[in-house]
Amino acid sequence: MTDTSARDPDQRLTPFMEQYLEIKAANPDSLLFYRMGDFYELFFGDAEEASRALGIVLTKRGKHLGEDIPMCGVPIHRADEYLQRLIALGFRVAVCEQLEDPAEAKKRGAKSVVRRDVIRLVTPGTITEDTLLDAGVANHLLAIARVGAGETARFGLAWVDVSAGSFRVAAVEGGRLSAEIARIDPREIVLPEKLFEDETLKPLIRREKLALTPVSAALFDGATAEARIAAYFEVAALDGFGRFERAELSAISGVVAYVEKTQVGLKARLEPPRRESDDGGSLSIDPGTRANLEIMRTLAGERQGSLLSAIDRTVTPNGRRLLAERLSGPSTSVAVIGRRADAVAFLTEDPTFRRQLREALATAPDMLRPLGRLALQRGGPRDLAAIGRGLIAAGTIGAALARLPVVPEEIVRARDAALEAPQDLAETLAAALVDEPPLLKRDGGFVRAGWSAPLDEARELSADSRRLIARLEADYVEATGIKSLKIRHNNVLGFFVETTAVNADRLREPPHLERFVHRQTLAGVVRFSTVELADLEAKIASAGDRALGIEGEIFEDMTRRVLAAEPAIRAAAEALAVLDVAAGLAELADRDGWVRPIVEESLAFSIVGGRHPVVEQALAVTTGEPFVANGCELGPRDGEADGRLLIVTGPNMGGKSTYLRQNALIVLLAQIGGFVPATSARIGVVDKLFSRVGAADDLARGRSTFMVE
Template sequence: MAKYTPMIEQYLAIKAEVQDAFLFFRLGDFYEMFFDDAVLAARELEITLTGREGGMDERIPMCGVPHHSAENYVARLVEKGYKVAICEQVEDPSEAKGVVRREVVRIVTPGTVMDARSLSETSNNYIAAVVLSGGGYGFAACDISTGELYVTRLDGSFELLLDELNVYSPSELLGSPALLEQIRGGSAAWLRSAVMTERESRTIAPGSVLAPEGQFSDAQLAALPEGGRETLSLLMGYLMDTQKRSLSHIKHIRVYEPSQYMVMDPFTRRNLELVETVRDRSKKGTLLWLLDKTVTAMGGRLLRRWIEKPLMSASHISDRLEAVERLYHQLIVRDDLRTSLKEVYDLERLTARIAYGSANARDLVALKASLQQVPLLQQLCQTSGSATLAKLAARIDPCQDLMMAIADAIVDEPPVSIRDGGMIRAGLSARLDQLREASTNGKMWLAELERQERERTGIKSLKIGFNKVFGYYIEVTKSNLNQLEEGRYERKQTLANAERFVTPQLKEKEALILDAEESMVGLEHELFVELRDRLAGHISRLQQLAELIATADVYQSLAHVSASNRFTKPEVGEFFELQIEEGRHPVVEAVLEDGVFIANETSLSKETGSMLLITGPNMAGKSTYMRQVAIICLMAQIGCFVPARQAKMPIIDRIFTRIGAADDLIGGQSTFMVEMMDIQIMTEKATAQSLVIIDELGRGTSTGEGMAIAQAVIEYLHDTIGCKTLVSTHFHELAHLEESLRDLRNYCMAVKESGQQVTFLRRLIRGAASTSYGIYCAQIAGLPSGIIERSYALLHGFEARTELLKSGQEAAATTATEQEDTAPVPAPQPDPAPSASYQIEQLSLFTVAEQAAEKPSAPKKDAKAEKVIEQLRSADLMNMTPMAAMNFLHELKQHIASKS
């Protein structure tokens, strides 16, 4: 019976251990893939699919990539969401008995990427783990490229878990199959594109290799919340399984409470465009784009985290604002900081690569250059006059001993590879210096030999060369072969136009030179690894330094942007009142090419009203105004100055927004259903310290139902929750709520009309709007003039009918009141609710009939009045067309008029 060759059997055995990953199987200078892996990889990487014999009748599908460029192919597969297992030869083929032993040395997954080319400089690449624990969830997130590790417990609803996942946007998520399936079906549509890795949590013995106890101190583990140890074990076990090496740079657990930060759901983050735009998910046009004037990669990542997680502590916010204020007023200090920070490389990722064992000599030179800037940075912070920056400077460890260790050992411009030599400075190792001298002397001897052979033979083109296969040789073109002495040269290789020779003397010197160079390269590698390991022993020092430098970078960035854009320091505290004088939307203002942004006031308090009902036309600036209030609140709580003349900001615990139409087609939800789901979350989660923003409340259904829902939601937010609320609507009829709701105030966007011209002034004013200018907006959008003219004609017709309905309603009510018949008339049974296709005319007519029928008749009957009432009773109002309803009402009016 045929069977696979020993090598294919080995491949299949290793593949069985990594079934969810591509297996890059090392064969010589290539990583080969076989069977289904080869077919899929050939398609995804667009490389040639071939085949080879494997012991069976059919050839095995095969494809491969060169080992020296494998990282590029690995990166492409990981970017597509695949995992790649790297399988290397772990014994010398010359010493192997049978098939060379091979092992998987690392598994690269979307959440464990370390290659700098595959990572964004200014955003983290998180892998997260989730465990169901009691009535909540254990949550952990780690960026293996920086060593950051966050752990918390989320008590409460499933939506809270989705909110937290949305903050970290992990590229890979670990959890049980049931929990991952629930997350896939959640409302966070973006999460469906993340890689979900099913992995059951397990109990890890304290002494095992995978035990996180070996990674962290007892004090850190004791501080973990309920479910934290289980979640941490799940995450660290997976990382150690896939990386198969020490993860000593992941050693500090940052335990936090969700209540330390403002909460925002995925819809709010998207609507406010904090870190990516709604339209094309780009950075430009976002709050991060505006505020990011950081000059280090780690500063850029920290700023993003600050924006994603605004603070809830007034004292911590005050500390940040104090540092920004000092730098705001000191241009020279700020510029000196920026200049110095420009020389600092990505310390977080450099440190991680050192601990991981993947840093090369150029990485160490970058670390040295960064550490050289630390004394100046420390001095600038100490003398800035800021108490916050002075405290930061006091915590800085300059790490100058590490800088000197690198400076003494590594040359200024080393090669990329650490296996080619040329990295170590002269004087570090006496043995290395001796080998270098031998190599240098040997090469000088070769140059002298080449000169002598040219003179002796008279062949000016004669040269001495080297390759890895044949070693050193003397090369002579074929046209000059007759000038060589017979018996002096030993033929080594024949080329098309030349012959290569060796001499006994050259062979002897070759052995000395190659031995020296091989020993020299090996010794340099040994010295480099020794230095790298020594630096790895100081990872904690370097990580803390990186965090402090990143913080200083964010402070100067916020100060720079605040000064450049005329922002103001806000007053932030534990009070209810929110006051913004001349507030502006910072991003919209920044991208305006022509004109000036119109500033607006905002006052939300117990005295002036905590709920604004904003009416007015589209394109007048309602959505921009509401967004700017939310953005200003968020900016204040990250410790940034705000775009206003003056601002008094309370601590906001949550921001909820419902802005713009958004179908969830993947989830099968309509725009209106998505809106209702958003509002459901608001009504369930909002507190009196929350800010709720709803744009165009109640649209997406019939007019009557929309108004009913809008009023009910407004009343609930006002009476039950009592939060600060901004609501915009086209239902001008809701303006009457100001009379019944104590904290509600009517506002609208000012409009200037001049003949047929309408100008949107984009200024918020007190009072309710009377129209929405929808047709005018359609005209601005460029709809054909025929459509615009027809729209105005239809609008006038609708308005005329509404007036007619009002007169008929008043007349019918008057007639019913004048009746003297005391016999009660039974009220009709309520009809089913009208569908969305029915017009408002029918609703109004139904009201006329109800009011007339519910009034008691006079004892003395009037024949004509009785006829009107009887017609109303018998009319099938719910099945009338709008035109039939108008005709019926006209006939009733004629009957009433003829009575007089």
């Protein structure tokens, strides 16, 4: 054994540094946010990296092994801001909190260290805070597993949005892996270490700005996958979730295990895993085509100028995320496409009802992400209030839809889910919470006056202490007849009764002798205390803390009620999103004169008077000139079995790229169930889409590759 007492003082570890190094050793791949009072401090290499990334001052604290210890820190109240920047740069952060009050640590000895531990691993795919997320964009964490090798290998994909609770699963062959990753557009990919090192997969999964997290293969172990999944969802068997391939089960196990690991003892509320194929499948678009068509963002990486930006008329965060999801993977099921198009057509035909519906939808906050935060004990009063307002909006909208005589199937489903929204819970939340609650429950003041009598009493004591003291003083003056009697306060005696020496004798004689207890005699004045005054002082001193404690109990009670109603809340939120997407597409179609396409199981492809949706809008804003419509016939003619090809030639800046993209985008719009910019359209379902145009094209601004170059 080494005699540490003989070491150089600079090489001896302080209890604080021993604790830090132990916690850091358990989280070697993350920056450690180490809580010290009102700051998160970083040390050694973490401090150097964070200082460079955040542009904050690097300082030093003490020595280790004879060297200065680099240190930097961020204040607690600005932690989310710094976390957002670090996550955007691809860092993982381990948040280490104080688990006890420093006063408790001192009871164990003067040199005892406050107990600390990591309460959460913050990674790009597991964040839940609004300040770190884009309200209209899903934050997907994707797990990839492989079964088999070579051309026969099957890849299981399981992706979740921890912030909103969605959970999807798919299995694909190697040839489709890249297209599926591009469609899912994850913020983070978690996969077994062996798969991470596979040279054949590196070009498919190692993309710029995509966080890759290799983990132990044990998380993806097929032998224990079913048991791990069943334990997470607290079910005896997975039969109720449907049938999954081996690769899918491994991927589900991997993503569930990783979520558990990052949440450190807390359980994210996730939907049961659902296979994508159960929804009829989706249109396959490889990454190059997806980028060239500028579906979600332009080639420059901007949302403005993309197809999504051009068609987005949603008014809710849930609706924006659903529209992006549908546009990223349009359906290949004629039944699903037709059901969605029926809803759009219904709302297109009734502008008055559509306007009323959109106005009601605009009052509905996001309910899914607040629900997720509450489940992970990161929620606040505003999350409860958002869910309450969302449920009220759902009930109002459901009732309005119920008054309509005939509605299409998609809207019937949404109506029924909206009507099931628990209005008793909504009324309770509205009655209990103030109109504009604070962000954090520790701030207090979020429970409405009159909801809790003990809380009202504590608040009255805390806020109205002067009035209560004045009332007690008036009672003493009336009881004693001493008009000069005052209640005063100092840090030594606390509250006390003070009177002149001339009047003091009255308080030392019956009937006041038992009520007033002598405390102090000074030149010209005498001070007394009373039982009532001592009790009032104790109540005032603890009233603020007691009020916060009571509000905390009310918050926990409301949270339990919300989580107990999770299935109904989730269904109502998803119903509002469906209605928002349909109403937004109907608004677009009605305003811009778009038509409903005929989508069928055939090789037909007939577009009459087609227009590029993005360029048409750009022209309307910039020059006011109309877009020149073009037709496209690719389907087989009478008596022919196969379709046709078009070879389009022409000068630079002649519109070839616009024409190519225009027809591809019309396919996308048709297969999300929307209307299309054309005079008429008949489209046989497309299962794969390919496009290659000039890499520097900027159609929204009327610039071809030739012009840019």
